[in-house]
Amino acid sequence: MKILFITGKLAERALKETLAGMQAEFEHEVAVLKISVASLMTTPFIIHSLRSPCCDLLMIPGLCRVEPQELEQSLGVKVEKGPKDLRDIPYYFGVEKKREGYGEHDLTILAEINDAPTLPIDEVLSKARYYVACGADVIDVGCTPARPAGNVGEIVSALRSEGFRVSIDTFDTQEILAADKAGAEFLLSLNSQNLHLAPDLACTPVIIPDFGKGLDSLAANIEAVERLGGTRYIIDPILAPITFGFAESLARYAETRRRFPQAGILMGVGNVTELTDADSTGINALLTGVMAELQIRYVLTTEVASWARGSVRELDLARRLMYYARQRGVLPKDIDDGLLTIKDRRVDCPSEAELRQMQRMVTDPNFRIFADRAAIYVFNRDLFIKETDIHRIFDQVKAHLGPEPIGHAFYLGRELMKARLAMLLGKKYIQEEDLKWGYLEHGLPSRQ
Numbered sequence: 056m057k058i059l060f061i062t063g064k065l066a067e068r069a070l071k072e073t074l075a076g077m078q079a080e081f082e083h084e085v086a087v088l089k090i091s092v093a094s095l096m097t098t099p100f101i102i103h104s105l106r107s108p109c110c111d112l113l114m115i116p117g118l119c120r121v122e123p124q125e126l127e128q129s130l131g132v133k134v135e136k137g138p139k140d141l142r143d144i145p146y147y148f149g150v151e152k153k154r155e156g157y158g159e160h161d162l163t164i165l166a167e168i169n170d171a172p173t174l175p176i177d178e179v180l181s182k183a184r185y186y187v188a189c190g191a192d193v194i195d196v197g198c199t200p201a202r203p204a205g206n207v208g209e210i211v212s213a214l215r216s217e218g219f220r221v222s223i224d225t226f227d228t229q230e231i232l233a234a235d236k237a238g239a240e241f242l243l244s245l246n247s248q249n250l251h252l253a254p255d256l257a258c259t260p261v262i263i264p265d266f267g268k269g270l271d272s273l274a275a276n277i278e279a280v281e282r283l284g285g286t287r288y289i290i291d292p293i294l295a296p297i298t299f300g301f302a303e304s305l306a307r308y309a310e311t312r313r314r315f316p317q318a319g320i321l322m323g324v325g326n327v328t329e330l331t332d333a334d335s336t337g338i339n340a341l342l343t344g345v346m347a348e349l350q351i352r353y354v355l356t357t358e359v360a361s362w363a364r365g366s367v368r369e370l371d372l373a374r375r376l377m378y379y380a381r382q383r384g385v386l387p388k389d390i391d392d393g394l395l396t397i398k399d400r401r402v403d404c405p406s407e408a409e410l411r412q413m414q415r416m417v418t419d420p421n422f423r424i425f426a427d428r429a430a431i432y433v434f435n436r437d438l439f440i441k442e443t444d445i446h447r448i449f450d451q452v453k454a455h456l457g458p459e460p461i462g463h464a465f466y467l468g469r470e471l472m473k474a475r476l477a478m479l480l481g482k483k484y485i486q487e488e489d490l491k492w493g494y495l496e497h498g499l500p501s502r503q
Contacts (some may be wrong), residue, residue, distance in 0.1 A: 057082040059110035060137070061101065063093035065413055066116070070141050084110070087393050091416065095117035100131050116141070118485070135353075139485055142403040146389070157391070159382075162346060162374040164353040165222055165241070166191035166281045166367045167325070172204030176213050181221050188500035190371025193241065195355060196234065198225035208233035228252065233349065244291060253285045261289045261321055267289035270307055274472065289319040289353055294342075305345065312349045321353035321409045322346055324370075328356065335363045336493070340387075340394050343373035347381045368494055369394060378391070396493035399482045407432070407441065414439050420466070422452065426474035426484040433471075444480070445471040 058081055062070045067087045068086060074083055088104045090096060093116040101121065105113075113132050115121055119141035126134040138147045160193065166186035171179050183194040197211055207230045214221045215238045222241035223234035226249060231242060235258050239405045244263040245253060253260055264272040273292060280288055295304040311320060324342050328335040339356075346354060354374075356366045372393040382386040392400055404427035405413065406470055414434045417423070425432040433440040433448055438455050442448045448471055477484035483491065 057084070057109075058112045058114055059084050059086055059108050060114045061086045061088055061093075061096075061105070062116060062141070063082045063088060063096070064082075064089045065091050065416055066093050066141060068412075069409070070144075073142055073144055077148070079148065081148075082484060091418065094120070096121060098122070098125050098129075101126060105125045105130060108132055118488075124290050131322060137334045139488060140401075140403065140483060143401060156377050157379050160374040160378045161352060162343070162370075162378070163192045164190060164322075164370050164374070165195045165243075165353065167195040167197040167224060167357045169356060169357060169359055170199050171196045171210055172202075172206055173200055179210055180213060181213055183217070184212060184498050186367050187219065188302070189365075189367035190421055191367050193220040193222050194424040195222040195224050195241075195243065196239070197357075198223070198227065198230055200226070203227045203230060205229075205233075208237040211237035216498040223258075231256075234258075241289070245280065245288075246272075247279070250276055250280055253280045253288075254283045258419045259287045260285070260293050263291045268312055270314070273311070275298065277315070289321050290315060291323065292323040294322055294324065294326050296326045301327065308345070308349055308351070318354060320351045321350070321355060322351050323355040324366075325355065325359075325363075328366055333362070334397065335366050336369050336394050336396050339366055339369040340373045340376070343370060343377050344387065345369060347374075349376035356436075365495070365499055367461055368499060372494055392491070393494040395491075396495050397480055398483075399491055401485050402428070402477075410434065411450065424470050424474055424484070426477045428478060428481055431454045431471065431474045431478060445475050 060070060060074065060083060062085065064087060067085070071085055074085065088096065090100070096116070096119045098121050101115070108130060111130060112167050113126065113130065113134045115123065115126070115134060117134065117137045123134035123136055137144060149404045168179055168182045182215065186194060194214055197208065198204060198207065209236045211221050211223065221239045222243055223231065223239045224243040225231060228249065231252060235242065235256050239258045240324070242258050242260045244258060245260040246265045262273065262276050263306070264270070264276065270292065273290060277290060290311065291306060292307040295301050308322065320343065324339065327342065328338050331338065354370055356370055357368050360363050372391065376391050376394070378388050379390060404425055410425060410432050417436045420435050420437070422433055422435045430441050430443050431448060433452065440448055440451050449467060453469060471492055474484045476482065477490060
């Protein structure tokens with residue numbers, strides 16, 4: 056296949072160097088049209104410039120405000136819009152073409168509504184809708200220890216009537232029986248204190264060790280449930296918080312899988328995401344990777360701490376990423392940007408020398424803004440600024456231009472602040488484009 060890349064004069068060198076360095080498996084050619092800035096190309100301009108292109112695919116710049124379909128009809132060749140940063144072209148042709156079948160998973164997410172019996176039914180249902188919209192499969196009714204409630208059955212019935220799968224999280228016998236009767240699908244949890252309830256339950260119990268005890272206790276509780284006739288159960292070795300046995304508990308999960316190779320296993324990740332002063336995104340990704348390796352099929356999460364908000368969506372993205380990687384025997388890398396919320400995959404920026412060379416080709420007074428990890432660069436045909444402080448940048452621009460309309464000042468302030476954030480966080484900055492925030496770009500469902 057032959058691909059024709061079109062660009063403007065300013066990007067010619069960078070595009071040719073990028074294509075030369077990627078060692079493409081396809082034939083390609085670069086057409087430099089008579090325009091400085093590729094993003095200013097229009098449909099009539101491209102049609103007039105190309106006439107009858109000899110190629111199988113025409114690749115237009117990502118920042119170009121042209122609809123590929125219009126060009127296809129006029130030029131008679133397939134047209135695609137490339138990435139907004141031409142340095143992402145190798146990634147575009149590498150990773151994007153490898154994602155067939157992406158999205159499958161084998162992990163069930165239980166999302167807990169904390170202290171559910173204390174909330175109005177409407178609020179419980181609203182939270183349930185939010186969690187399901189984020190990717191939850193089961194709504195966990197979290198009860199309050201030492202405060203038995205008489206409305207658990209009502210809550211479960213209300214959730215079931217709206218089609219939600221439901222689990223109940225309590226050790227209180229009356230709450231367990233009420234939830235089971237109302238149609239709860241899972242019970243969290245059973246140990247030696249209450250496993251005598253197992254024969255009378257329609258729901259599937261999660262068996263845990265006795266409090267403060269290890270795998271031998273878990274094995275004993277499993278054996279006791281089986282003696283009582285229980286054949287359907289899930290086991291949970293309990294994930295401990297960091298500095299309180301976290302590493303040992305991971306080993307416990309691995310040993311549990313070795314001892315019980317066919318058992319369904321649940322991991323509750325809230326002890327780590329909620330009890331660690333760190334963004335939950337990476338923690339959820341890492342723990343989902345552990346679950347993928349150990350073939351753990353159930354995960355319980357919460358979203359109580361502000362830094363853990365979004366955990367359900369993060370687990371939903373992570374389970375698809377890890378499943379895809381495990382099934383194909385590849386690293387969970389260069390597959391999906393959804394969990395890269397703070398830092399970007401690629402942060403390529405032209406060097407200062409390249410930017411200065413670019414400036415020499417600029418013939419208009421409009422400012423171009425770039426940013427890397429070291430500085431922010433602002434230039435037009437007359438001025439070149441390299442700075443880290445946006446106030447000093449603004450002062451230099453103001454001194455150069457004199458009094459400016461409010462709209463122009465607002466534009467510069469907005470773009471410089473975006474560039475500053477990109478420089479600090481290691482994100483890619485493209486002028487007039489929003490910074491990328493992974494799955495957060497699209498926001499989370501409303502929690503009304």
